[in-house]
Amino acid sequence: MAEFLQIPPEKLEDETLNAVLQNYVNREGTDYGMHELSLDDKVSRLRRQLDSGELKLLYDMESEQWDLLPAAEAEQLLGN
DSSP states (O other): OOOEEEOOGGGSOHHHHHHHHHHHHHHHTOOOSSSOOOHHHHHHHHHHHHHHTSEEEEEETTTTEEEEEEHHHHHHHHTO
C-alpha cells in the first residue's frame, strides 16, 4: 500500500514549488476550457488552489512522485 506525505507548500522554496507545479501541468496536460492558458497562468492557478487549501500537495513515498489532489481526496488517502 502506498504511503503518502502531505507537503505544506509554504515549506518549499518558491523555485522548487514552481518546478513541481510546472511538472504537474506538463504531465497532466490539463484542459482549461475554451481559452488556452500559458504555463505561468496554469501554475498561478494551481498555486492559488494550494494556498486556499482546495488542492493538497502529496508525495508518494513508494513511487517517489509528487501529486496534486483535491483536498477531500487527499484526506482520504492520508486517512484523516
